[in-house]
Amino acid sequence: MRLLALLLLLCALCAGLATDVAAAPRRIDLAPPATEVAIRAYGMGLLPLDGTFAQFHGSLTYDPDDHSACKVDLAIDVASLAMSNTSIRDNMVGPEFMDAPRFPTLTYSGACQPPGLNGMLALHGITRPLQLSLEWSPNRVVAEGHLVRADWGMTAMPIVAGRTVRIQVTVPLAPQSHASRD
Numbered sequence: 001m002r003l004l005a006l007l008l009l010l011c012a013l014c015a016g017l018a019t020d021v022a023a024a025p026r027r028i029d030l031a032p033p034a035t036e037v038a039i040r041a042y043g044m045g046l047l048p049l050d051g052t053f054a055q056f057h058g059s060l061t062y063d064p065d066d067h068s069a070c071k072v073d074l075a076i077d078v079a080s081l082a083m084s085n086t087s088i089r090d091n092m093v094g095p096e097f098m099d100a101p102r103f104p105t106l107t108y109s110g111a112c113q114p115p116g117l118n119g120m121l122a123l124h125g126i127t128r129p130l131q132l133s134l135e136w137s138p139n140r141v142v143a144e145g146h147l148v149r150a151d152w153g154m155t156a157m158p159i160v161a162g163r164t165v166r167i168q169v170t171v172p173l174a175p176q177s178h179a180s181r182d
Contacts, residue, residue: 030058030074036170037076042162049088055080060171067136070112075105096156098124117143124152143169
């Protein structure tokens with residue numbers, strides 16, 4: 001009788017453990033064309049100046065069952081910025097702004113913490129904290145933040161180029177050939 005009770009208890013514990021098994025963390029490679037890294041500044045405070053980076057790499061590791069647990073690392077080739085207006089693009093990657101010849105890469109490394117993604121952005125030779133909001137959906141996650149250009153030493157033409165720049169990274173979550181399990 002005692003053995004039967006012990007077996008029933010063991011079965012109940014095993015059944016409880018089986019339902020508490022969490023999904024394995026998922027790792028997604030961040031690379032074009034699936035992932036998009038975009039920026040937006042406002043010329044004269046009104047006109048949107050949009051650009052996207054064509055060359056970058058990194059990874060997002062997250063728990064599909066718990067979006068509060070994630071880690072991201074991203075490195076972007078500054079000179080790969082593409083904009084519809086090449087003159088504005090040349091100014092953006094030039095010495096008065098991101099200065100691609102001296103600082104060819106910008107990097108971001110962060111982890112999920114309420115209320116979003118907290119990390120460090122290295123840009124224009126300066127590394128500072130930058131918090132990004134996260135919007136999760138079943139098919140993608142969008143990270144978005146705003147940086148004050150002067151905080152990263154980019155003070156040229158504040159009226160023409162605006163004071164802040166929005167950064168937006170869109171990552172597909174649906175299973176694709178670039179996604180892998182760890």
